[in-house]
Amino acid sequence: MGRPPCCDKANVKKGLWTPEEDAKILAYVSNHGVGNWTQVPKKAGLNRCGKSCRLRWTNYLRPDLKHEEFTEQEEQLIIQYHAAIGSRWSLIAKHLPGRTDNDVKNYWNTKLKKKLAKMGIDPVTHKPISKILSDYESISCLSNNHQIRSLDQNITNSFSSQCKISPSDNPGTQFQDVTSFNRYILEEVSSSSLSSSTSSISNGQSSSHLLVPTAAYSWGQKNSVDPLLVTDITEEEHNYQGFLAADSPPQILEKSSQFQLIGVNHSNSKVTDDKFGMPDCKSAAKNTVTSSCYDYEPLSVNSFVKTLLDRDNEIQLDFPAFDDILDY
DNA sequence: AATAGGTACAACCGCATGTAG
């Protein structure tokens, strides 16, 4: 059944590589070529995991790697590619000869992010920070409640993947997957009064059935845009941002006096109460992400795929170099 | 000189997908 493990994980060396170990890898590769990494530690006389050997080779020892500073031109390429495709480091690295995904990622995290921030550009959205701040200030609820917080973790906490639903639901309900969650939401929506719900959201009352921002933040993180600032996306995009991009099964977390909370548990965020002034956040979401957020319709697979393809087409137009990657 | 804090980057971890047995 299956294959034997490549190494005894408990008894292999970890940490920095010594010149002697590097020499063994180099000697092995020069004699046997690259590949079959599970055999490398044994054959090269190393007390390392094969995976560790492979990483050492691909990220450091490969003879075609550059070890000098990144050039201005490389910097510009990284920034442009990151703006277009986000943190897909391996794709970006393919367009920078001699650089690995690890190189590019480290350079971005240690240098370029700070450089952009100094220039007044938000490294996540690639938009001017002044524009972002003015957009946030235009969200009346947040400014009225003095809830403009830092643009990173707190936004995650207040907007990640949360919905409210009518008081008929049971807290503690967990969903096997996003699809079952979608089905649940659609059933709820179909049995409620959309017009009154929408109305009450827009005038800031919190006692009705609906429902707000969904998993837009998760989608935004994955796509390197701030969903709160995206105003020109399609209805289809919004729907799948909300319900298809969630990264873990949703569940109802708790019941408040007026409504219950449904959320998706994120690795770095968990919505546990209503302290964020949800009526105002509802307005914020409505202001920023279009009213389609509330008019749930069953998603068509075709429209979902079409949206993905449209997005890739845009990338291809801006970056012809990605033709090979996006040509599927 | 000692040390605390910051920075850079190598290495590891964990997940998703592919594939050998």
Added chain:
DNA sequence: CCTACATGCGGTTGTACCTAT
């Protein structure tokens, strides 16, 4: 067809080095 490992990837951590006090 199923299981378990290999591989590739992005996120995160650990550590050596640098700088300021």
